[in-house]
Amino acid sequence: MPDTLVLVSHALCPYVQRAAIVLREKGVPFERRWVDLADKPAWFTAISPLGKTPVLLVRDEPVFESAVICEYLDETLAPRLHPADALERAWHRGWMEFGSQVLNSVWAYYTAPDAAALQARREALLQRFAQLEAALDAQGPWFAGEAFGIVDAVFAPVFRYFDTFEAVGDTGWFDATPHVRAWSVALAQRASVREAVSPDYPQRLREFLLARGSELSRRMQA
Ligand SMILES: N[C@@H](CCC(=O)N[C@@H](CS)C(=O)NCC(=O)O)C(=O)O
Structure with missing residues (x-):
């Protein structure tokens, strides 16, 4: 059973786009959950220690920071995007x-x-x-x-x-x-x-x- 992946997103955030692109390159289904950064809801501040998007929820566990999210996706899902060397x-x-x-x-x-x-x-x-x-x-x-x-x-x-x-x-x-x-x-x-x-x-x-x-x-x- 594949992990449920939810990308907590803001419509204009370039860091969110990085994660969305990597997810699409991996060909895995994921859900988007949109957040208004001008009015952060409590559920969002509870999962985002820096109060920033993106957050990736993996089986409801939050992974934050876009570079970390991209690296995590690359380590866990094929095809590998980073070089082997x-x-x-x-x-x-x-x-x-x-x-x-x-x-x-x-x-x-x-x-x-x-x-x-x-x-x-x-x-x-x-x-x-x-x-x-x-x-x-x-x-x-x-x-x-x-x-x-x-x-x-x-x-x-x-x-x-x-x-x-x-x-x-x-x-x-x-x-x-x-x-x-x-x-x-x-x-x-x-x-x-x-x-x-x-x-x-x-x-x-x-x-x-x-x-x-x-x-x-x-x-x-x-
Ligand atoms: N270093 C972070 C930067 C993310 C970031 O700056 N996100 C902005 C939106 S593009 C944000 O959430 N800003 C809200 C705030 O700082 O209150 C990452 O790479 O994920």
Whole structure:
């Protein structure tokens, strides 16, 4: 009898998407339980020590922190997404953490209070993309070549922000990094990535960005 898996989710959370992508890549059924992070219910704070999504309930036992959830799923369910070699695996884990740092920089970007901060934070992100350009397998389609891995699941939700930024006229993100662009395009087409969010995600993200009161919000309104 397979374990019952419940992914406690927030509609816009990129860390939740990582776990949803890995679950879909594993081909296992799972249930979504949605939570409003602006009004956390008691059942949620009881199972999430840091008050954050995602939490994966495995036979009702909570596993928290997205990287831990992805690693747990990879250790317990086929097919293996991490490389078999320990040194390669360590390298992939480093790039997973890099993905979390890029998410922090994305947050800094869309909350930038003025034009100067927005520009400085854009340049910081472009520098991260240049580092990725040098690190990834130029042949693609995935980060490490032909095998889709957890690093891919980590970066797919990162790139989703840039689809929305580009859609609102904030363009040119990948002009200097063609391999990162190709990687992001391949990720956007992958079924596990598409299904990690609900169809209204782009609209919800737009509303969320507009409501930040930031320089980007003002440019979106203009
Ligand atoms: N390090 C955590 C980060 C998760 C995280 O930041 N989740 C956000 C939503 S995307 C959250 O739950 N924030 C609510 C809060 O901090 O109160 C992970 O990788 O799971």
